[in-house]
Amino acid sequence: MKDFGGKLAVITGGGSGMGRALARQLAAEGCDVATCDVLEDNLAETKRLCEQEASQGRVISIHRCDVANEDEVNEFRDAVQSAHNTDHIDLLFNNAGIGGGASFVDGDREEWERTFDICWFGVYYCARAFMPMLRASKDAHMVNTSSVNGFWATLGPRSAHSAYSAAKFAVKGFSEALITDFANNAPHVKVSVVMPGHIGTSIAINSGRIIRGNGGERNLARSRARFQSLGIIEDDATDEDVRELIEQMGRGFRDNAPTSAAQAAAIILDGVREERWRILVGDDAHRLDEMVRAAPEDAYGEGFIEQLREQGQWNIGGSS
Ligand SMILES: NC(=O)c1ccc[n+]([C@@H]2O[C@H](COP(=O)([O-])OP(=O)(O)OC[C@H]3O[C@@H](n4cnc5c(N)ncnc54)[C@H](O)[C@@H]3O)[C@@H](O)[C@H]2O)c1
Numbered sequence: 001m002k003d004f005g006g007k008l009a010v011i012t013g014g015g016s017g018m019g020r021a022l023a024r025q026l027a028a029e030g031c032d033v034a035t036c037d038v039l040e041d042n043l044a045e046t047k048r049l050c051e052q053e054a055s056q057g058r059v060i061s062i063h064r065c066d067v068a069n070e071d072e073v074n075e076f077r078d079a080v081q082s083a084h085n086t087d088h089i090d091l092l093f094n095n096a097g098i099g100g101g102a103s104f105v106d107g108d109r110e111e112w113e114r115t116f117d118i119c120w121f122g123v124y125y126c127a128r129a130f131m132p133m134l135r136a137s138k139d140a141h142m143v144n145t146s147s148v149n150g151f152w153a154t155l156g157p158r159s160a161h162s163a164y165s166a167a168k169f170a171v172k173g174f175s176e177a178l179i180t181d182f183a184n185n186a187p188h189v190k191v192s193v194v195m196p197g198h199i200g201t202s203i204a205i206n207s208g209r210i211i212r213g214n215g216g217e218r219n220l221a222r223s224r225a226r227f228q229s230l231g232i233i234e235d236d237a238t239d240e241d242v243r244e245l246i247e248q249m250g251r252g253f254r255d256n257a258p259t260s261a262a263q264a265a266a267i268i269l270d271g272v273r274e275e276r277w278r279i280l281v282g283d284d285a286h287r288l289d290e291m292v293r294a295a296p297e298d299a300y301g302e303g304f305i306e307q308l309r310e311q312g313q314w315n316i317g318g319s320s
Contacts, residue, residue, distance in 0.1 A: 001090070001139055001190075002273055005030035008089045010080060012067050012126055013096025015042030017201030018145070020049070021265035022093055027054035034080040034089075036065035037096070038210060059084055067096045067122030068114070070129075077129040088136035091272070094123040094144045094171075098207035101163025108222065111211055112163040118210075119167030123174065134189050141272055142178070145194045146171040148285050152292050156305045179277055192277050197284030199264045200257030204250035258284055287313045 014035025101115035153165035271279035
């Protein structure tokens, strides 16, 4: 697909970050956009921004949908059909995701499964729900967002990252398997897997809102213990200090990234135009991919991280 003008794109997680940037860039190129999110205030802002930038007559629809809930996903699909008065879509960006579910051993099982369900089942349910509408298009493309954690399952030797990585590996494997499946059974539908490095988005802040609820306290004690073990908070720190540190880290993740959400969206859209199935986003993602491929046995050792640090290629703890 060389041109997005006059097409219809469905984007999950369009309220923020790369999803919002994709929606804005596609709208500016004359594409209709249907997007969903669970954070409705963010979603409304995305609609406002898209409508400002969209060419005349384009339809931007927003929908509240939790992608980890199959009934809600099917309702979202039906709502897209009505809002855009169509039986087909041309692009599906399975982008929604959260960070969380660090340790399988010690972590909170509910958080682990919520992270896995959003990052994996969100992609699977949306792919299932929208597949008939992609097939009904003359020329369609499914774009599934994995991560560098879809080929490297860690943030470094001292940080467990199990739910997110397991889900992102699943997204990558599913997408790769669809290449042959589509080639045989729906040759006019293409598929890409997106593997971003560190991108400047509010994912850490949004994940906190989604996992813990607005201002929720469930994991405060766990965060406190983690910060104490890392020596970055005093033993007598108040709950307010812990909350502020969580917020500060979320802002740091957003504000100190080598690649912005807008740059990431432009790279993703170029990859779609060029029909690349494998879209690495950011120099850090390219470097990491090369290093893991060159020495897979070393990928989880201390030396590997040292090598990345020396090259200034990886902001450990700042990755998602
Ligand atoms: N930011 C990074 O460094 C980075 C790196 C690699 C991969 N990714 C992946 O990129 C994708 C986009 O993330 P981002 O960085 O733009 O973060 P973001 O938080 O800015 O955007 C993700 C959006 O998904 C939404 N969302 C979360 N759970 C949802 C659910 N259950 N149903 C519907 N919407 C939901 C969030 O509200 C948010 O608007 C995610 O899949 C993420 O895992 C991000």
